[in-house]
Amino acid sequence: MAKRYFIHTFGCQMNESDSQRMGEALARAGWGPTETAESADLVLVNTCAIREKAEDKLYSALGRYRLLKASRGTRIGVAGCVAQQEKEKLLQRAPYVDFVLGPDQLARVPDLAEQGGVETGWVDSEEYVFPQADPQSSRGRATAFVTAMKGCDNVCSFCVVPYTRGREVSRPYAEIIREIAALVNVGVREVTLIGQNVNSYSGGCSFADLIRRVDEVPGLQRIRFTTSHPMDLSPELVRCFFEVKRLMPHFHLPVQHGADTVLTRMRRKYTIAQYEARIAQLPPGVALTSDIICGFPGETDDEHAQNLAFLRRTHYDSLFSFIYSPRPHTGALLKLGSGTEWAEIPRELALQRLEEVQALQRARTLQRHAALTGTEVEVLVENAQGPKRFGRTRENVAAHFEGDAQVGDVVRVSVEKTGLMALDGTQTGILNQAPFTEVRPRRHLAVVSA
Numbered sequence: 001m002a003k004r005y006f007i008h009t010f011g012c013q014m015n016e017s018d019s020q021r022m023g024e025a026l027a028r029a030g031w032g033p034t035e036t037a038e039s040a041d042l043v044l045v046n047t048c049a050i051r052e053k054a055e056d057k058l059y060s061a062l063g064r065y066r067l068l069k070a071s072r073g074t075r076i077g078v079a080g081c082v083a084q085q086e087k088e089k090l091l092q093r094a095p096y097v098d099f100v101l102g103p104d105q106l107a108r109v110p111d112l113a114e115q116g117g118v119e120t121g122w123v124d125s126e127e128y129v130f131p132q133a134d135p136q137s138s139r140g141r142a143t144a145f146v147t148a149m150k151g152c153d154n155v156c157s158f159c160v161v162p163y164t165r166g167r168e169v170s171r172p173y174a175e176i177i178r179e180i181a182a183l184v185n186v187g188v189r190e191v192t193l194i195g196q197n198v199n200s201y202s203g204g205c206s207f208a209d210l211i212r213r214v215d216e217v218p219g220l221q222r223i224r225f226t227t228s229h230p231m232d233l234s235p236e237l238v239r240c241f242f243e244v245k246r247l248m249p250h251f252h253l254p255v256q257h258g259a260d261t262v263l264t265r266m267r268r269k270y271t272i273a274q275y276e277a278r279i280a281q282l283p284p285g286v287a288l289t290s291d292i293i294c295g296f297p298g299e300t301d302d303e304h305a306q307n308l309a310f311l312r313r314t315h316y317d318s319l320f321s322f323i324y325s326p327r328p329h330t331g332a333l334l335k336l337g338s339g340t341e342w343a344e345i346p347r348e349l350a351l352q353r354l355e356e357v358q359a360l361q362r363a364r365t366l367q368r369h370a371a372l373t374g375t376e377v378e379v380l381v382e383n384a385q386g387p388k389r390f391g392r393t394r395e396n397v398a399a400h401f402e403g404d405a406q407v408g409d410v411v412r413v414s415v416e417k418t419g420l421m422a423l424d425g426t427q428t429g430i431l432n433q434a435p436f437t438e439v440r441p442r443r444h445l446a447v448v449s450a
């Protein structure tokens, strides 16, 4: 019987996609996927380093997997951003880990699984060869992530990503288009172009041009992308939202804070006025989402009030908000505690501010969703179980509904009930049928934890 692997994925879409590539590399070396860590010969933890909490999750997961190793000899590997950040130190802290591999070493996973070791070299140049997706592992799925670029050249003072993912390297556009065409061939209908900073893409054309080229792939229904830095938002990209019909009306454009003084300390390179001027150019109907950090070093009551005032006048469709977490190798950590400007914010106060931000957004998101009750929305079906269907609206809102559509169909859903996280309703019609009627059960590749 083939050896079995299980991948536990933390963090962002980049990691989800990397887990899929590692699963494919293992499959090529004769490994098969399994549903649970308990039945695996190899457990691979793909980690996130963005906040301390994410790192803590790694160590508590490893604690569980260690017991499996003791009882059945399971091999344990650690991949992703914490692997890149900690390198050999990880083996000192968790000596039962067999191997450690960084995000640029995905293809090495089968060798490392056999031999053990630490591979965290990264390839920072145009010589980097992006791992090609095996379209077969996306068969039966309606959506797929497609890597457009990797790394980040910004220097935001809170962020560990330039350290864990290296410098920006763009993937040549012809390779991206080929991959998308192959995915469409096995039934994929929506692609999300991913990268730490996709709108600074430079793989032979601009990001706006890349979107227009993707739009020419026959059979593709929906295009999305994430994530973007406000300073790289070009007028051409804004034009895409007006002109490219298959580009979905959703834009995640993290602002991080509503006070200029905090943005300066964060080294974000824009002012709130510039940010507001840019989003004002977007066509009406584009759902705008963002990230906010509360309790950044030195954040005063007045800066927090400016943050709330900004959020009150900016109508985000939804918002991810976090408490600042000091990260190794970052500018803010170096300055943390040096004078009042960089004073550490007590956790209680940061939490209180976070709650205020979240309460404001919660009310707004609830209201936005409630306004959809009684309307019809367009949904791409991603999952089907009995009569239950799941998918996302054009604006990227999750929708649960009853119907008989196939995975991959685009349907009309009448919205009956709404909540904070999703809409509930009933299918009222099929707008566009998936070209494939055979739907294979979704192959298990990875478990994802937020």
Ligand code: 5AD
Binding pocket: 050, 051, 158, 159, 160, 254, 256, 291, 292, 293, 322, 323, 324, 325, 326, 327
């Ligand atoms: N502390 C808290 N939040 C952070 N983010 C990035 N680094 C940190 C940090 N050190 C948030 C930012 C980013 C999102 C992915 O995570 O808001 O946009």
Ligand code: SF4
Binding pocket: 010, 011, 012, 013, 014, 015, 047, 048, 049, 050, 080, 081, 161, 164, 165
């Ligand atoms: Fe993704 Fe950043 Fe977390 Fe790495 S640290 S997994 S790039 S969110």
